[in-house]
Amino acid sequence: MPSILPETELHNPQTTKTPLDPHLKALENEAIHIFREVAAEFDKPVMLYSVGKDSSVLLHLARKAFYPGRVPFPLLHVNTGWKFAEMISFRDEIIKTYDLDLIEHVNPRGAAENVTPFTHGSALYTDIMKTEGLRQALDAGGYDAAFGGARRDEEASRAKERIYSFRTPDHRWDPRNQRPELWNLYNGMIRKGESVRAFPLSNWTEVDIWRYIQAEDIPIVPLYFAKSRPVVERDGMTILAEDPRLELLPGEIKRDEVIRFRTLGCFPLTGAIRSEATTLDDIISELETATVSERQGRAIDRDQSGSMEKKKREGYF
Amino acid sequence: MSVSATAQIGTLEAKTGTVSAFPAVEGARALRDTRPLRLITCGSVDDGKSTLIGRLLWDTKAVKDDQAATLRRDSGQQNDLGLPDFALLLDGLQAEREQGITIDVAYRYFATDKRSFIVADTPGHEQYTRNMATGASTADLAVLLVDARAGLLEQTRRHATIATLMGIKQFVLAVNKIDLIGYDRARFDQISHEFRELALSLGVRQITAIPVSALKGENVVYDGSASMPWYDGPTLVEVLELATVRSAQTVGFRLPVQRVSRPGESFRGYQGTVAGGAVKPGDSVVILPSGMVANVAKIVTFDLVRNAAVAGDAITLVLDRQVDVSRGDMIVSLDSQPQTGLSFDAQIVALQADGIQPAKRYWLKSGSRRQRVTIQPTSQLDLKSGKWNAHRETLPMNAIGKVHLSFDEQAMFDAYEQNRITGAFILIDPDTNNTVAGGMITAKRSSLSGIHTEDNRVILSLPADLADQLMATELFAARREEADIRRLPAGKANDVLAGIDN
Structure with missing residues (x-):
């Protein structure tokens, strides 16, 4: 019998892989369901793509959800200009390999006023380059739904966020007035100008992400794996000292150390961890005995208590 | 005599095995052979709910050191055991911290x-009935928490009732603060017994009662036999590890x-999540509401x-022929179809102020x-007494009501009892x-309200004033649900009756 699949889709290198365990399969099914629901209910969705491990999983799930079709929405990368160089090259490679549409946005005001994490402090810098930049990009595209890779286990205010998280026309989140969300029935009804952030990974934990990356053989930025890299200690964090724009302060010494990153963001604000984990197996076993959370390496979360809720109310993802 | 007969009040059903036979598996993390168990915790701050959940997260190492440090910094104080204030871990919103209350549903993750x-x-x-209903809608199991000093409260009945309505069939009663009553076994047995009566009256048979000190971590993750040698039942986590995940009950294939x-x-291809049953290539299916038939290719x-x-x-389903299928349709098995119609009965929970x-x-x-x-x-529903009272007006926020649903176009449902996905809806x-309500289908109504289509009926055509007098009688009022009434001009009524004679 002739195949009814398009000719190009017949070759599938993954047919020999072992099936997912029921735990990961349930999480995958839920995420695919959310992707399809949003794509069907909204006029103009977009997927926030930050190039990190959660985004990599999110992208993989999107490709699965719409197979054998193409991912029916563009990816949006809100760049700050201060991302790790390896993230950008990885991103460009992925976009090319998987035939995706990428929209990159850098806040022009931030660029014009030369807003940097060094000159403006992490809080103001994040506000301008990430939160404001995101709002600009969403407004410019007229998107009525934006997928994000946030997980409820990441942070206290996220634990209460819905899978369809409603935003006002100025992108505000009102945590005290959220729509109830029962069963798997999501309410996608909005007025013009309003939008929804959709979180297919809401119920995933950090270990789930890594086990899924391993099971599905999902490509990730090499910075997640341990390697000898040039670093410097600053504000109690070990940061990567590769970028020529990083100026050493008095007393700071650049040295090589075997490190890796547990999360990836802007290099001046992301702390490395000392680790020998060079494989996914290593990372997973390291995680299972870890005594600190992944966001510990993020400067922006430590500015003040409840800082994530505040940022989210203002439109941060 | 073994204590377990009274202490565990009805062991878990056969599927989950004997509760006392827990193999002490240590070492390497096994592959997870089930999907995550979803549970809801019911109880109030006074019962020690936040402490219990905090204890679960802490003892399963779901809370990391930096999070604990943040808690210590925020609370500025520790409890008797030198552990952080777990309530702050759970109440993540600033308003909640300020007011010291839990406003919303929070989702927490831990693993053994x-x-x-x-x-x-x-x-x-x-x-917050509405929040509980929201949390219960996806839960496989409910943990009901009581303070050992207070015993069952009115809210325990309310929580158990809501959980049952939302389809939860497994209850764990955590009798907390058992340390504060000197680990009194007789008191525990008494509370367990009362709860068993309550649960059975709601039709729930899978019940486990556990004496717990959340503060001291006894019988939560680690066993409390040092303080309670009389209790030989499972810890809370052991019960959760063996609980069954709820699955759709319908045998028929369903693909919205x-x-x-x-x-x-x-x-x-038609993309969706299988909401019941199973499907394989070659199966005959029906597309609803159109009723067209095709085979799975x-x-x-x-x-x-x-x-x-x-x-x-x-999945993505491909059929063997060109048929008209669009979003909102349901592809179902030919031999076991959901009910279709314009009128259904349901129970709903009102979620908003209007x-x-x-x-x-x-x-x-x-x-x-x-x-x-x-x-x-x-x-x-009167949540205090568990009785249903007649109510035809607006259902206020947090009310649970029985309602009739009337549609303009064909609707299709299974009863919620049979299928938790195709029997559930939101308004x-x-x-x-x-989103103003969550609802569960109980039954289809025939197009003539409340009666079976094969019953004999009489159509009367009466002057309006005479009809009004008849309808004012007690006899008629008592069976108003069974009558179908249309007001028509005399000429139109004659046409209708003439049409029947033809």
């Missing part, structure tokens, strides 16, 4: 070597179509072309289908776009 868990943590007070995939001329997924799919699988108003037109979303509906309340207010 055997299984992972998703906890819906909901506030306990009466004004989310979207149609047409990447090229030659491919047309293929089940397509990213990984491989599959030879079967079961409930929960997100309540649910009779005669107002709402949007109803079920599966991938959204359609217009009007609601007629018939009764409201959306078209004025605010807010």
